[in-house]
Amino acid sequence: MEPVHPEFAPDASLDRDEMEALQREIAERAVFRDDFEFDSERVWPVSESGQRELGDTAGGDSDAGDSPVVVGVDQAFLDDERAVSALVALRDGEVIERAHAVAPTEIPYIPGLLSFREGGAILSGFRELSVEPDLAVFDGSGRIHFREAGIATHVGVMLDLPSIGVAKNLLCGRPAASTDGLVEGERVAIEADGDVTAPDGTVIGYAVQSRQYDSPNRYINPLIVSPGHRVSAATAADLTLSCSAGYKLPEPTRLADKYADDLKSEIGD
Numbered sequence: 001m002e003p004v005h006p007e008f009a010p011d012a013s014l015d016r017d018e019m020e021a022l023q024r025e026i027a028e029r030a031v032f033r034d035d036f037e038f039d040s041e042r043v044w045p046v047s048e049s050g051q052r053e054l055g056d057t058a059g060g061d062s063d064a065g066d067s068p069v070v071v072g073v074d075q076a077f078l079d080d081e082r083a084v085s086a087l088v089a090l091r092d093g094e095v096i097e098r099a100h101a102v103a104p105t106e107i108p109y110i111p112g113l114l115s116f117r118e119g120g121a122i123l124s125g126f127r128e129l130s131v132e133p134d135l136a137v138f139d140g141s142g143r144i145h146f147r148e149a150g151i152a153t154h155v156g157v158m159l160d161l162p163s164i165g166v167a168k169n170l171l172c173g174r175p176a177a178s179t180d181g182l183v184e185g186e187r188v189a190i191e192a193d194g195d196v197t198a199p200d201g202t203v204i205g206y207a208v209q210s211r212q213y214d215s216p217n218r219y220i221n222p223l224i225v226s227p228g229h230r231v232s233a234a235t236a237a238d239l240t241l242s243c244s245a246g247y248k249l250p251e252p253t254r255l256a257d258k259y260a261d262d263l264k265s266e267i268g269d
Helices: 016-029 114-128 151-159 233-242 251-267
Strands: 069-077 082-091 094-104 135-139 163-167 187-191 203-208 223-229
Touching: 016 151, 069 114, 069 251, 082 114, 082 251, 094 114, 094 251, 114 151, 135 151, 135 233, 135 251, 151 163, 151 223, 163 233, 187 233, 203 233, 223 233
Parallel strands: 069 135, 135 163
Antiparallel strands: 069 082, 082 094, 163 223, 187 203, 203 223
8 A cells, every 4th residue: 555645754854843844734634534435333343242353363254245444553663773563454353464564763752753753664564465444543643642643643644544543641632521430431532732733622532441340449541542534533432442352452453563562573683
């Protein structure tokens, strides 16, 4: 899969001001509303018992018809100079393809500029995919970002691919209510504040409780979910919950995370 907008390529040779200016351009091009053709109700299968199905092994032959292809994306670092991007494509809950790519990390980690460190490997990974994805789920932020252009937005806009970002921690913005003690399936809106370029109070994503313990002595923090491109904030939260199959992480990124760890063990040396 080749970029539709190569002019937004994450160029690590830019200085910080230039990177931030590029992110503002990307945010202006991003579409933070539902603009996709697939049936969101068919993103993840539900068993007869009402439980979400877990992803099967690669090569599953599903009679899925028009079920969308969902790609989970995660990264791992092989060493101080190389990142590996891991992509797992699923249709109807079954893994149909895995792809990866290794690329140099040309800049250190800088909060808010993650796509310039990891974006090259991710784009190379998409070039290795033979299937055409309908939706990408990234381990990282989308609109919940200082300039509304996290890695899910940056790559989503470049590929013009519906995308969402699923992060483990809140980068910016403020929860509209307390996120403590949420029960499984609950969500709390994340609103733009003075650290975000969106108008104050704009809902830029959600804290989503994908899983929770029954015991009051054990607690799982919510995921931080935001639209990347061509998906609304509410739909991004819905899709994340629909892809959760008994784990905290949605199944596409959980499988991509596992694949990234496997790749690190295989080629890290």
